[in-house]
Amino acid sequence: MDAKTILEVKDLKTHFFTRRGVLKAVDGVSFSLREGETLGLVGESGCGKSITCFSIIDLVPEPAGRIVGGEIIFNGENLRLKSEREMDQIRGPEISMILQDPLTSLNPLFTIGEQVAEPIRIHQKRDKNAAWGKAMEMLQMVRIPSPEVRMKEYPHQMSGGMRQRIVGGMVLSCQPKVLIADEPTTSLDVTIQAQFLKLLKEIQQESNLSMIIVTHDFGIVARACDRVAVMYAGRIVESAGTLELFNNPTHPYTVALMDSLPKMGEKRDRLFTIEGQPPDLRTLGTGCSFAPRCTKAMDICRREYPPQMTIDEGHSVNCWLGKEQA
């Protein structure tokens, strides 16, 4: 299957310059995304998954944060070389993003209609009425009942699930090629979560949309993602196809994450947890950042950061243990 690579991130580095030191939120992340593919970005809070996504569309919070290295190749062009104006035109019709909390994603003082119609007016240069009509179509596409009524209402009058779908409709209105979803279901009820994922999948199939789903929930990974990349302390430590990752997790962190999930049919007295705390991103050493918490850490792990090693087709890992399997 030779789907085109639509997005390629090479060695991305985004640092935050605070008064107490430089925080290396993203420190050398590389991955690629093909057309129609869904990539899952997994990891604990603070591992840099969200910042990676913001870096792609150049919305890193300034003035503290800055992309300091790497390339972001979208459709053959390096996004880092684009001007602010050019990025404005890419955000929306080319790459779009959904944030975690649908309540705060919508401006409370504007109607649903105004907010959904806005990107259509800007990017497709249609007049108010045409944009309004298209916005209604979008709401229908995301299964909002009675869209004509909803368009004139305000965000606080909607339920959480509806809001997230509205946001979905809003960001997809200009038919982007890549959709980044930052923990899109974390704020939703469990039953609504499934609905929303299903909706995203359907839209993806219709329009060959590529997606990056950031999550800490392996259940979502299993359901929605084709490939997975596991992040730890600002770097990707393992990436593989979803099935391969579940069957053959190699990096001790991935293994530990999987172990933390309670499984049906398994009897245990205590839930498994990973010892220790995530590291301070200001004081990372030269060795592997997971070494302090790793049960299988070796001397070399603490000295040198392991390079990327390919274990199997499409399955690579940054771990000295991987050397044996490669």
Next chain:
Amino acid sequence: MKNLEHSTETKRIHWFFNREYLRGCLSGLKELPLFSIMLLIVFVFLGVFGKFFTPHDPTWTDLNAILLPPFWIEGGNVSYLLGTDPLGRDILSQLIAGANVSLEVGFAVVIIAGTTGTIMALLSGYLGGKVDAVVMRLCEIALSIPYLMVAIVLAAILGPSKENIILILIVLGWAGYARVLRGEVLRVKEGDFVRLAVIAGCSPLRIMLRHILPNIVNTIIIMSTLQLGIVIIAEASLSFLGLGVPPPTPAWGSMCAEGRNYIFDAWWISFWPGLTIMLVVLSCNFLGDWLRIRLDPKFRQI
């Protein structure tokens, strides 16, 4: 009950003995607004001991030295560094002596209005219900009345004197404290450690003093610093209108008022006292702002 008080929740109030807080304090010391603090120290010092440091007697009139400009301007005299007023009194001496009025009024009002406001806020915020309703109505009324106008009216009725000014400014000033602090009390009241204290059977008085008060001390300190500046300006404004401390006691505001009639030829009479007020109030505001950032970065609008 003793055990509950030493639980981790209540540790929060012992901020002063918290090692990490002290360490944070020391590291922040290098960012101290040194200039403001030094200026305020000088202000307090002069306010108390000023009368021993004046180059001349501030009320001494020398009819040979009328309207002398500051010493660096032609016609000036080094013994009258900043110039003299229409009665030949040394401006610098008046300036130093005037610090006394501003200091006394400032501190008296801030301390008393602050205490009153704090008490009202504690009662109103913690006890809630009818007490709260009454206090809030009082506050709103106190804040509805046009501040300066009423101050003027009261000053006229009671007669100009330092004590009256202090009284007036207290009556008008406690409401500001009460309103802000009440908000803080409500916020602190939600803390688990307060609930624990109630469960343990602490009396309301004990809770208010031992648990809530230490947690709003930060706000009190910040407000007081800022209020000091406001009160100094208020006193100066009243003096400017002729309703402040009566002559011959020198006060910065009345010096400016005198200078107004001589603005064409003798700018220095109004200039120096106003500049001094500005420097003192600016230091108060700098300090208050710095404290606000250091003591609680969550503060947004006070």
Next chain:
Amino acid sequence: MKRYILKRILQSTLSLLVVTFIIFSLTHLSGDPAVLMAPPDASQADIQEMRVSMGLTEPFHVQYGLFLSGLLKGDFGRSFKWNQPCLEVWFERFPNTLLLAAAAMGFTLTFGLSFGILSAVNVGRWFDKFGKIFALLGQSLPVFWVGLMLMWIFAVKLGWLPTSGMGTWQHLIMPAITLGWFFTAAITRLTRSSMLDVLDRDYIKMAKIKGVSRISVILKHAFKNASLPILTMGSLNFVFMLNGTVITETVFNWPGVGTLVVEAIFARDYPVVQTTVLIGSFFFVFVNLLVDVLYAYIDPRIRY
């Protein structure tokens, strides 16, 4: 929302009543009007007669009742000094004060809003630091000194503007700046912090994600959300300005309500003083009420 408005109106009316009571009592403490109004050669009996005719011998609550009913009819008493109904005296001066306050408000909003927005957008950079110092300065300078110094620089030294009085638009400039200066600092600070708060929100990030241009994000999306607290403070500021023109008017000899109060006080004309303070309080309570209602209108969350 109707219930909310009704509740607020009731509260305001109650506050107003208490305010009238307080002011009435204060004025009564201030001295015996009969003595003041009587000609110098009046005898005790004459003064007593005057007292009776002025209703001063009635019990306090009766006097207060008469006072209140007078207020409702628009009768604020009669000025001793000018020998006119107080309301008329007040009305003659008020438009001047209104003009001054409006001009000052224009100055304040123009500079306050722009500095605030620019500071928020450039947070941490030199403009922000400059803005902070400017704001601090604004709140540290006593109003009368600002007026005097402006007068000295622009009228005495440079001769560009007239020193005092009212008349042409040039007369308006310095008093307006003097009055507005203090509040500019407060508005700048508030705008800055309100904008910063809003700019941090997710829906602003969403707007940028949608590809909305930077200017549009700041002015259309962020500012509308930030404007609510600014509106509240702005309106209160306006009333403070209206009630706080005393110093500015005194410095520049501006014939408004501020100078009226001072003149009346020194002339012991308490009805006029009372009228001015009362109306000032009315304004405040009224604007407070208006702002609350407007707030509910703009923020649909309160409305529904």
